[in-house]
Amino acid sequence: MTATAAITVVDLRVVRGDAVVLPGLSCEVEAGSVTGLLGPSGSGKSTFLRAIVGVQKVESGSVDVLGHPAGSAALRSRIGYMTQAPSVYGDLTVGENLVFFARVLDMPEAAVDRVLAEVSMEESRGRLVNRLSGGQRARVSLAAALLAEPDLLVLDEPTVGLDPVLRRDLWELFHRLTERGTTLLVSSHVMDEADRCHALLLLREGTLLAHATPAELRRQTGKENLEDVFLSLIEERT
Amino acid sequence: MSMRITRAVALRVLGQLRRDPRTIALIVAVPCVLMVLLQQLFGRHSPVFQDVGTPMLGLFPFITMFLVTSVTMLRERTSGTLERLMTLPLHKIDIVAGYGVAFAVVAVVQATVVSLLALGLLGLDVAGPNWLVVVLAVANAVLGSTLGLFVSAFAETEFQAVQFMPAVVLPQILLCGLFVARDQMATWLRAISYALPLTYAYDALARTAANDVSDVWFAIDCLVVVGSIALAIALGAATLRRRTA
Numbered sequence: 001m002t003a004t005a006a007i008t009v010v011d012l013r014v015v016r017g018d019a020v021v022l023p024g025l026s027c028e029v030e031a032g033s034v035t036g037l038l039g040p041s042g043s044g045k046s047t048f049l050r051a052i053v054g055v056q057k058v059e060s061g062s063v064d065v066l067g068h069p070a071g072s073a074a075l076r077s078r079i080g081y082m083t084q085a086p087s088v089y090g091d092l093t094v095g096e097n098l099v100f101f102a103r104v105l106d107m108p109e110a111a112v113d114r115v116l117a118e119v120s121m122e123e124s125r126g127r128l129v130n131r132l133s134g135g136q137r138a139r140v141s142l143a144a145a146l147l148a149e150p151d152l153l154v155l156d157e158p159t160v161g162l163d164p165v166l167r168r169d170l171w172e173l174f175h176r177l178t179e180r181g182t183t184l185l186v187s188s189h190v191m192d193e194a195d196r197c198h199a200l201l202l203l204r205e206g207t208l209l210a211h212a213t214p215a216e217l218r219r220q221t222g223k224e225n226l227e228d229v230f231l232s233l234i235e236e237r238t
Numbered sequence: 239m240s241m242r243i244t245r246a247v248a249l250r251v252l253g254q255l256r257r258d259p260r261t262i263a264l265i266v267a268v269p270c271v272l273m274v275l276l277q278q279l280f281g282r283h284s285p286v287f288q289d290v291g292t293p294m295l296g297l298f299p300f301i302t303m304f305l306v307t308s309v310t311m312l313r314e315r316t317s318g319t320l321e322r323l324m325t326l327p328l329h330k331i332d333i334v335a336g337y338g339v340a341f342a343v344v345a346v347v348q349a350t351v352v353s354l355l356a357l358g359l360l361g362l363d364v365a366g367p368n369w370l371v372v373v374l375a376v377a378n379a380v381l382g383s384t385l386g387l388f389v390s391a392f393a394e395t396e397f398q399a400v401q402f403m404p405a406v407v408l409p410q411i412l413l414c415g416l417f418v419a420r421d422q423m424a425t426w427l428r429a430i431s432y433a434l435p436l437t438y439a440y441d442a443l444a445r446t447a448a449n450d451v452s453d454v455w456f457a458i459d460c461l462v463v464v465g466s467i468a469l470a471i472a473l474g475a476a477t478l479r480r481r482t483a
Contacts, residue, residue, distance in 0.1 A: 016483050053325045057481045071480065076327040087318035091257045092250070103246035104326055144322070
């Protein structure tokens with residue numbers, strides 16, 4: 001384990017029902033960086049993220065996060081987690097949702113204003129979440145994950161369904177967060193977001209195809225387009 | 239356990255209910271209508287209405303709160319918000335207690351309205367103190383909601399959650415002593431009735447109606463009801479899993 005690893009995963013094996021989702025995954029995520037977890041739908045991305053935040057039943061292997069075993073009580077105030085389906089209350093307003101999570105986290109109400117600005121949702125504070133579009137709901141869910149100014153942000157497909165301007169704004173936010181020392185692990189199935197990450201984890205059928213920077217992957221495969229990089233890595237394996 | 243988080247959860251649940259005025263109206267109006275029906279069916283001065291009316295004031299909140307809580311909790315489980323809560327710095331018991339407090343507040347409104355109607359307009363006579371009827375009705379509601387929280391762990395869909403009402407609640411109503419006095423039941427049925435919390439809740443209300451509250455059995459009834467609520471909260475918290483498959 002290097003001194004700068006925020007997450008260290010060794011031989012992580014997860015079985016759901018009779019399906020082996022992660023047969024034995026090992027990797028490290030560098031502190032203070034944006035690491036992209038890329039892979040097609042069903043590759044095990046969400047399961048991997050759930051194991052890191054400690055809500056996934058794990059068959060074997062170890063996951064250490066910020067120096068503690070994943071799921072430790074000590075980590076709960078230090079990790080912000082955004083689930084793939086927006087996990088906010090549809091029958092409450094945007095503001096009521098965030099005030100609730102702020103109270104649970106013992107954060108002042110000013111934190112609600114801060115995160116609303118960070119996800120550009122100030123104007124929607126009084127709107128009912130059920131009336132929002134899918135992308136807006138996802139941003140409320142992200143705002144809730146940002147409330148406690150966590151050391152580690154685990155975001156499961158945070159930019160799905162967003163228009164390009166908002167996507168750019170969110171990626172700028174993610175990079176600003178790394179400047180204050182936050183580590184981000186962001187999953188996506190959109191390859192064009194890969195270039196915005198410092199490091200990439202390419203996952204397919206529960207197996208890590210590569211862990212490198214976008215530039216290294218291009219050099220290694222000789223391909224320019226990251227979609228082609230992924231394809232040639234798959235072909236190398238088979 | 240944290241008072242701050244329990245309060246936050248309770249306020250949130252109440253905020254959600256506030257957005258659903260129809261449910262609130264049903265919670266309060268349905269028992270009132272049923273009470274009027276009962277009185278009209280048997281007549282104001284009939285012994286049946288006078289004997290059954292007071293325990294009914296506890297049964298209605300017990301049933302409605304059981305249903306409302308188990309469906310609300312199931313929604314929390316299936317919507318992903320429970321998974322988020324499980325990653326936050328809170329104790330599982332804070333969530334269950336928060337739900338219990340929120341539905342107790344609703345139960346106070348429900349029990350007060352139904353009791354005022356029954357004791358005032360409908361002419362129900364209670365020999366014991368009237369305020370005790372309201373307190374016991376609220377205790378019934380809290381018992382119902384904590385049991386609902388617990389069984390919601392065994393339901394995967396809202397259809398299943400609703401089916402737990404007849405499965406868990408009806409046997410308790412049949413055996414609590416309302417239909418057949420418990421000393422006239424077959425021995426094995428009486429043995430089962432001793433194990434069911436509603437038996438004690440019913441008995442406490444029946445004793446209040448007869449002003450039999452200085453009896454030691456009344457104190458035992460109250461202790462068992464409070465103990466059952468605490469046990470259901472503990473079991474409800476135990477069935478919340480931080481890690482799921």
